[in-house]
Amino acid sequence: MMKTSTKIAIAAALMGCLATQAYAAEGGNPKKGKHLYKKECKACHSQAGEGGELTPMSKTMSQWDRFFDKDKHKLKPEAFNGLTEQDLKDIQQFLYDHAADSEQPQTCG
Numbered sequence: 131m132m133k134t135s136t137k138i139a140i141a142a143a144l145m146g147c148l149a150t151q152a153y154a155a156e157g158g159n160p161k162k163g164k165h166l167y168k169k170e171c172k173a174c175h176s177q178a179g180e181g182g183e184l185t186p187m188s189k190t191m192s193q194w195d196r197f198f199d200k201d202k203h204k205l206k207p208e209a210f211n212g213l214t215e216q217d218l219k220d221i222q223q224f225l226y227d228h229a230a231d232s233e234q235p236q237t238c239g
Contacts, residue, residue: 157223157226158216158219160220160223162224163223163224166213170217170221188230190230191226194226
């Protein structure tokens with residue numbers, strides 16, 4: 131028989147996984163986010179760009195969430211001008227889904 135503490139740990143781990151999946155599912159559209167990232171972000175965030183190279187794999191999932199929740203492009207906030215709240219959710223979802231610690235890390239193409 132499993133100890134109660136083991137059962138609680140397993141239940142907590144499962145709830146954490148489900149919460150992460152639920153967050154990702156209710157966010158934005160990663161396909162639209164990839165398109166928007168290429169269109170709106172890549173010009174400055176390429177190897178020769180003024181913002182330096184930045185790809186989904188440049189950060190972990192939690193670092194991307196923190197960026198969109200707290201940083202909000204502090205160094206150049208006008209970069210978000212013209213983007214709707216949904217556009218930002220879509221970009222965040224794309225970056226999150228392909229972050230360094232995600233199941234499908236990628237650079238952006």
